[in-house]
Amino acid sequence: MKLRVGSKQLIKDLNISVVVDTIRKHEPISRVDIAELTRLGRSTVTGIVNLLLKEELIVEVGSAESRGGRKPVLLKLNPQARYAIGIKLGPSLITVALTDLHAGVLSKVTRPISSRQGPKAIFRALLGAIEDVTRDNPRSQGRIIGIGVVLPGIVDPSTGTSVSSHLLNWANIPVKALLEAELNIPVFVDNDANAFALAEKWYGAGRGKDNLLCVTVGVGVGGGIIANGQLYRGSIAGAGEIGHITIDEHGPLCACGNSGCLEALASDGAVVRSAREAMDKGQKTSILEVAGGDPSAVTREIVVSAAREGDRVARRILRETGQHLGTGIANAINLLNPERIVVGGEAVQQAGDLLLEPLRESMKKRSFSILADRVDVVPAALGENAWLMGAATLVLEEVFKPPIYGMEGNKPTLAIPSLVDPAAEGR
Ligand SMILES: [Zn+2]
Structure with missing residues (x-):
């Protein structure tokens, strides 16, 4: 299958792409403010804006307060243009x-x-x-x-x-x-x-924050770092692997080969393992009942359901899971000094404060208080x-x-294709 790439290709030149990107990130925005932010001349901006309006890539949306003279018209991206x-x-x-x-x-x-x-x-x-x-x-x-x-x-x-x-x-x-x-x-x-x-930084719980640590908890434990407003990737793009920092040198084996990783202690698999251990020891719990009497049917969902109904063993397991996450995040706080921690993933979506409360406590206890006092922990906003x-x-x-990324024939190239209909260029 080949996807048909539009013949009216992407952005015509550097200036157009700069204007589109500025509108996308600062909308609604006036022509004057675009000129100020991009340092392009006002007539250049006006020309490009007219072209983009004609192509319906942007639309006019009301007007801003006047700073003297005519009220400036505000522009925003037409999100369904592409x-x-x-x-x-x-x-x-x-x-x-x-x-x-x-x-x-x-x-x-x-x-x-x-x-x-x-x-x-x-x-x-x-x-x-x-x-x-x-x-x-x-x-x-x-x-x-x-x-x-x-x-x-x-x-x-x-x-x-x-x-x-x-x-x-x-x-x-x-x-x-x-x-x-x-x-x-x-x-x-x-x-x-x-x-x-990236998504939480631009559209979710990290909006407006330039130093973020985002942690996802579910089948695995993952992390993404936003430093100075940009994704921090590290030298071979391996940064952010908070799931594989060691929490317990003598802890359980992790899928990565190390033992005692955060992922080995706080992922869904770890929650299930702890539940089975408790049942093997004969601890009184409703987890088995919720699982229909089949120990192999126990899942993280079942442990959280049991905890919500007040089961003590299930609550203890989630508390310990949250504490491990807090310890891992405390280490990251001392290293990165973020202003906000965004925690998401299926496990957090489902368990909420059952994980987040012990996480916050352990995080505060184990990181520099001057750093911990200035960081908040919030659940992710965008869900699945x-x-x-x-x-x-x-x-x-x-x-x-x-420069704009494009395709030439079958080969991806760093090209400057045009978002704009070539016919519209002869204005
Ligand atoms: Zn690991």
């Missing part, structure tokens, strides 16, 4: 979303997978899901500006390669190259927790869409960043 695709690849599920230019999810398609299937079968399922989501939205045909893919583990975003993912059981899979060859559209790949952090929005944000950040 589209992006955001994809989350997990060990058991693929989710493909069509988003607008603010990364808002318009529709999504999911496909169950198994990490035992191997990359080939997973890519087939992925291509099928992309085809479905675009077919369901005919307006998106020829108007998709790129695809963002996020997955667990170490990802090299410069080549779009999944370097190592123990959850998917992948090593050196060239995700970007495989999809670009198949779909003829720019593809951007990153770690899922990084994407989560955060990863998809983050994946789409990878596209929006790159496509609107000069």
Whole structure:
């Protein structure tokens, strides 16, 4: 399958892309303020704005307070002028979303997978899901500006390669190259927790904050760092792996090979392991009852349900899980000095304060008080869409960043394609 890339290609030149990016990030905004922020001349800005209005990439929305003279008209992006695709690849599920230019999810398609299937079968399922989501939205045909893919583990975003993912059981899979060859559209790949952090920074609980630590808790424990307003990736894009800092040198074995990692102590698997240990020791708990009498049917969901009904063992397990998370985050606070911690992922969405309260206590106890006093811990705001929005944000950040990324024939190039109809240029 080839996705049809619009013949009216992306942004015409550097100045246009700078103006679009400024409007996207500061909307609603007046022409005067665009000129001030971009340092472009007012007549240049006016010319570009007229072009963008004609192309319906931006719209006028009312007017701002006058600073003397005529009230300036405000401009904002027309979010459905173009589209992006955001994809989350997990060990058991693929989710493909069509988003607008603010990364808002318009529709999504999911496909169950198994990490035992191997990359080939997973890519087939992925291509099928992309085809479905675009077919369901005919307006998106020829108007998709790129695809963002996020997955667990170490990802090299410069080549779009999944370097190592123990959850998917992948090593050196060239995700970007495989999809670009198949779909003829720019593809951007990153770690899922990084994407989560980007989405929460731009659209969620981290809005307006420039130094953030975002932590996701579920099947694994992941982290994304926003430092000085930018994603901090480290030297080979391996930064943020808070799930694999050691909490207990003599703790249980982790999937990464180390023992006592935060992930080995606070992921869904750890919660289930603790519940089974308690049952094996004959501790009085309703967990087995909630699981229908089958110890192998115990899940994190079941432990949280039991805790909500007041089961003491389940509450103790979640308290300890929260404490481990707080210890890991305390270490990160001393290292990074963030102003906000955003905690999300399926486990936090479900358990809420049952995890967050002990997390906050342990975090305060174990980090420098001067740093802990100035950081707040908040639940993530975007729910399960955060990863998809983050994946789409990878596209929006790159496509609107000069020089503009494009495709020439089947080859991705650093080109300056045009968002603008060539006919409109002869104004
Ligand atoms: Zn580990």
